[in-house]
Amino acid sequence: MAAPIITEPAPPPARGYWRRNQMRLAPWLFLAPGILFFAVYVILPIFQSFHISLYRWDGLGEARYIGLRNYERLLEDQAFYTSLWNNVRWLVLYLLAIPAGLFIALFLNQRVRGIRLYKSLFFFPFVISQVVVGLVFAWFYNPSIGLLNPLIGLFGFGPVNILGNPNTVTYGIIAAGLWPQVAYCMILYLTGLNAVDPEQVEAARLDGAKGWKMLWYVILPQLRPATFIAVVVTVIGALRSFDMVSVMTSGGPFGSSRVLAYYMFEVSLSEYGFRMGYGAAIAVVLFLIMMVYIAFFLWRMWREERGG
Amino acid sequence: MRFTLTGAAAALAMTTALAGPASAELTGDLRIFFNDQNPAPRAAIEGMVERFQEMHPNLNIELTLIDREANKTQIRNYLTANAPDVNGWYAGNRMRPYVNAGLFEDVSDLWDGPMGEELASTRPALTLDGRQWGVPYTYYQWGIYYRADIYEELGLTPAATWEEEIANCQAILDSGRKCYTIGTRFLWTAGGWFDYLNLRTHGYDFHMALTANEIPWTDDRVRETFANWRTLIDMGAFIDNHTAYTWQEAQPYLVNGQAAAYLMGNFLVEPLRDAGMTDDQLGFYQFPEITPGIPKAEDAPTDTLHIPAQAQNKEAAREFLRYVASAENQTIVNEVLGQLPINRNATVADDKFIQAGFEMLSNATGGIAQFFDRDADAEMASAGMEGFQEFMVMPDNLDAILNRLESVRQRILED
Structure with a gap:
């Protein structure tokens, strides 16, 4: 059947639900896949962790509800405090990556022949996988075949066993972790430095500012966005430090280099682990600690966006 | 259909x-x-x-x-x-x-x-x-693999008793070597030492009861086992920095003659042969008697x-x-x-070490243990081996270690 031929001008088409709400719906439709996956793979597991942490469960058999028992045990667990304390050390010392990255960036921010090559060389450690960095440093520290001992021997220092000594092991791992993290902060600052307004620098120079004053009052304020991102990634990097610990020491010697993330893995998923409830309780604690930082940064971001 | x-x-x-x-x-x-x-x-x-x-x-x-x-x-x-x-x-x-x-x-x-x-x-x-x-x-058997050539040089014979073991060790230390190589980075090697010291000090039944969580870790008999271990540690019998090495990384000390013996499973023989050691250089002996009269039990995973x-x-x-x-x-x-x-x-292969192991295990009247991390509950195994490693580095922490192990045991019993 042929369609009737329309001779009169068509009446305005009935505005359907979609047409009416298109503007409002479109962003949600575009967001939907992201929201869905974020909910299923991030939000839901958070609540699942809370849930599992109330049970005693080996991942295979029946899960038994034990209330807050796992958390009570955490409070008595020496290994938990060691891990927590190590996390604090990570957090504080890892922040050194920010000034270190800044100074390397300032140093490299000049127009010299081949500067791109130098920049890439400094950035190189960030490109290498953390696992490889960990392995390389573990060999470097190795008391029998490592390069470190002959090196400090040149300056008359005795042989050290960095990764085998409970007092030095965490610092040894953090030093290894700092290497790529400094590179990361450096690249953040290098991009930041590109955006520094040359006119302001010129004006400051005319007013007689130089050296530290110039850096502190003129350059750094303009680098605030870079600093902000650097702090965020470094804090989160410090809190989720896991691969280095796993590769370099497996938490040893006798658990003295554990961090919360590694302890959680050890308790719930390693060879002697499979105490899922206890692992989940550690995960919850780690999540709450991270939440403090994340909330703080989100709040700042929101405030700045509103202000700007 | x-x-x-x-x-x-x-x-x-x-x-x-x-x-x-x-x-x-x-x-x-x-x-x-x-x-x-x-x-x-x-x-x-x-x-x-x-x-x-x-x-x-x-x-x-x-x-x-x-x-x-x-x-x-x-x-x-x-x-x-x-x-x-x-x-x-x-x-x-x-x-x-x-x-x-x-x-x-x-x-x-x-x-x-x-x-x-x-x-x-x-x-x-x-x-x-x-x-x-x-x-x-x-x-496979566990036991002490030793450098027969070093023993010969020092005029020693493999020990049968604890006193002889200590005397031999002193002679080896005096010659500028370490008695035992070990790499405790992955902990289980220390578990081997604990197994043997405990099996020889108190016998199979005690060891199995301990790994089955039936005996408190703060028991005096457990302390006796650690006291024997401490004798060796205080002598400086083990290589330095063992916490940094894996069991493979500890092998060169034996191969290079910096240490005279290695308590290990028979799987050690193959890498040592690959490293160029001959059957004349490498010997095997059963872990010596500590408490006289206790039937010898062995680890055989x-x-x-x-x-x-x-x-x-x-x-x-x-x-x-x-x-x-x-x-x-x-x-x-x-x-x-x-x-x-x-x-x-079945017929046993014609190999010096396999024959020795067969001989030893056939006469293991005390019993055959699996290994610390297979006999003990997984949670106990990991806490225990970690404690052994700590003890080997800081023997003064023994009280803290045993209290910690005891609290782990209590917790497992509660579950």
Whole structure:
């Protein structure tokens, strides 16, 4: 059947639900896949962790509800405090990556022949996988075949066993972790430095500012966005430090280099682990600690966006 | 029609299997997950499968090799979903989580026959809750591997008693060497030392009761074991910085003559031979007596094969385990592995160390332990070995360590 031929001008088409709400719906439709996956793979597991942490469960058999028992045990667990304390050390010392990255960036921010090559060389450690960095440093520290001992021997220092000594092991791992993290902060600052307004620098120079004053009052304020991102990634990097610990020491010697993330893995998923409830309780604690930082940064971001 | 035929075949297979190790007509698929990819174990399992295939040409055997470490976590997945018909694992308490969760098939029926008698030495290790859950195919001895040439140079002979051991060690230390090499980075090597010191100080029953959480870690007898260990530590008997090394990284100390002995399992021999050590240089002796009169017990970790409860072709799997356990197969397999057969009718390879191990384990009147991390509960094993490592570095922390282990024990008992 042929369609009737329309001779009169068509009446305005009935505005359907979609047409009416298109503007409002479109962003949600575009967001939907992201929201869905974020909910299923991030939000839901958070609540699942809370849930599992109330049970005693080996991942295979029946899960038994034990209330807050796992958390009570955490409070008595020496290994938990060691891990927590190590996390604090990570957090504080890892922040050194920010000034270190800044100074390397300032140093490299000049127009010299081949500067791109130098920049890439400094950035190189960030490109290498953390696992490889960990392995390389573990060999470097190795008391029998490592390069470190002959090196400090040149300056008359005795042989050290960095990764085998409970007092030095965490610092040894953090030093290894700092290497790529400094590179990361450096690249953040290098991009930041590109955006520094040359006119302001010129004006400051005319007013007689130089050296530290110039850096502190003129350059750094303009680098605030870079600093902000650097702090965020470094804090989160410090809190989720896991691969280095796993590769370099497996938490040893006798658990003295554990961090919360590694302890959680050890308790719930390693060879002697499979105490899922206890692992989940550690995960919850780690999540709450991270939440403090994340909330703080989100709040700042929101405030700045509103202000700007 | 076809349905009844397969049913009949299965019934036939069952009856013949029950009748004895006669070759039954097996059909269908047999999926085997084996937990080692290293050259020797790989050759061993491939040989087993090949011979079994020849006996049962209509069976479609599918062999999957899984990395030894990866298997320790993967087993949880494959036992619960898409289970194979046979899988590799370990004896002792290591089977506990899977037995408790009902994931291993009860194979006591296999052990009821003559096979059980032939494998009698490891029956306790495969028994949980009064039933057997798998079949062993190999084990290996632990003991002290020493540099015979260094001993000769210093005019020493392997010790039979603790006093001699200490005297020898002092002589070795005086010659500018360390008595023992060890790498405790992955902890279990320290577990070997604890096992032997405890087995020799208080005997098998005490050791098994301790690993079964029946004795408090703060017990004075446990302290006696640690006191013996401390004697060696205070002498400086162990190499320095052992916390930084793996068991492989500790080998060069023995090979280069910086240390005179290594308490280890027989798998140590192969890498040492590869490193150029001759059988004249390398000797083996049983861990010496400490408390006189206690029957000597040994560590001999047993590797095993099991049938997952969810296996599809259990008749074929049972028949395969029957073959694995047979004297003929165990002779061939352990020749390839360079280890000891469990079947008492099997022939032991003509190798100095394997012969020595066979001799030792055949006379292990005290009993045969699996190893600290297979005898003890997993949580206890990890806390325990960590404590041993700490003790080796800071022996003064003993009280804190034992209190910690005791609280772990209490917690496990509470659960």
